[in-house]
Amino acid sequence: LFSVSAPCALKSNTTCDECLQNVTCLWCITTKKCIEYPVKSILPSNSVCPLNDARWGLCWLNFQILIITVSVLAGIIIIAILVCCFCCCKCEKIGRKREDMQMERQTRLRKDRQKARRSEIQMRHDEIRHKYGETNSFFCVA
Template sequence: MMDLRILFPALLLVFGLATVFAQTPAPDQVCESKNGTNCEECLKNVSCLWCITTKTCITYPVRTILPPHSVCPLNDARWGLCWMNFQILIITLAVLGGVIIIAFFICLFCCCKCENFGSKRFEAKMQRQAEKTRTKQEERKAEMKQRHEEIRKKYGLSGQNPYSRFA
């Protein structure tokens, strides 16, 4: 028997898509049927474009990114909002996009700069610690050498080590 965990979401998807396609009429019919209405009624459907000069509701020409001047001039076209013309909408979105891109690059630059500053500071700290360790090690070596010399003097072994020529 088929697993219900797979069957249930598949059935929900099929019924959901069937419901959506059954309720959505063709967009050409929806927009053109609202020609005698006002801008608010026309723009309830996002695929519609309202032209103020001709007071017509038309389907947004998606093949061209911007509606051509022959359909409706940009400053008379309304899409999404009745109080904002299409030209201002495009300019506003372009400015907002530019600000977001510039802000992104500024943040990226600042983060890289701060990261490099932090790594340089970290490297300097590590060098100081290594230098400190090196000096302590040299001091200990000198102390050990001095102690060995004192022990040699104490026992009269201050002469040259006979095994030194093998080293």
């Protein structure tokens, strides 16, 4: 069913393509050795194979360039996420300010209308007092 890949060391002194058929193998160009990828250390040390000469996954892709590219892409993604978060927070804050200003404007308009109504009612009361000859502010009820 499943073919068990030959150990990496058996593919030394062959070609990079043959070595990298096994995903766990690392090809070193200078020594032409196919070695087990050092999973515990994440990156292969210079004593195993210099990063510039190491190939993993693809023969044409320099391991050092792969690491740099992945790091740069990760950095760009993180910066993009931070910028998006900053913009969203700022837009939300601007929207809230706009709502607050609108509420304040509506409150001011309401107070102005109330003041106008009060003065209108006061004018009517004054007219009624004047019409019936009462000068004080209390109506006399007999």
